[in-house]
Amino acid sequence: MIRRGSVIKVKPECLKEYVKLHANPWEAVNQKIKQCNIQNYSIYYKDGYLFSYYEYTGNDFVADMQKMAEDPATQGWWKLTDPCQEPLDTRKEGEWWAAMDEVFHLD
Template sequence: MTVQRFAFVVDVVPERREEYLRLHAAVWPEIEAALSAHHVTNYSIFLIEDTLFGYYEYTGDDYQADLAAVDADPVTKEWLARTDPCQVAFGRDARPGDGWRRLTEVWHLA
């Protein structure tokens, strides 16, 4: 099995920080099930100041199709409707609507 690693970064809107943390203190089971069903594993989100760092591993064969299926899920759409307003694109090159920005892996120790 091939494992692909993905890392992303986004800033949290300071006024919505507590809301974001509250939502993620009890992620909906349907969200976790949808991710797991589409080969997303070892998913973590970390926080430093007002920046969120997300990491997950993908173990499937068709990343684009699996993530499209997760995004099309009605419960996922509702989850994102609640969490997306809590986020703003990270970095000086960010544009409105960028959301989570993917990081380039520089080094990995297996």
Template sequence: MIRKASIMYVKKEAYKEYKKRHDDIWPEMVSELKKHGAHNYSIFLEEKTGQLFAYLEIESEEKWAQMAQTEACQKWWKSMDPLMETHEDYSPVSIDLQEVFYLA
């Protein structure tokens, strides 16, 4: 498994809605995430800044990269656009983090 972590940003006025949408995540989104090798996916919120810390484990970078091209992902990104900092293609502004320590 490959461990990945990133930082994203949610608008402060959207915290509750962001959580609600993830509590009610679409079944087709869950299916595509699993189909594209995602495991142990968690997102944490830092309320003072709106930073989201995302962590997941993937089976391969190639398989994971294909997730962005799925219809479910494209629809999800577009639906989340009002709540988050996003790019023109609706993908979330995201900063990949480099792992510096791991204790198994």
């Protein structure tokens, strides 16, 4: 299992819409997330930033993320959520949400 944290900015004028969307996420999107071996997924907000955390339990992260990106329901969801977000300038090539380094973990 791999724990992953990532961060992105949320546009201030879009915060209420972003929160509203996530209060009732599409079931097809939730199911695709699970089918792509992601569990224990959460998104938090603080001072203009969104922080996400999830656990990946699969064997091929790249293939699972490609499977998710090719899903029509997920693409529709992203058309609603992506305009609310502003990627960090310091993100790596190809990232939307910037990956974070784990500094500490305690089970």
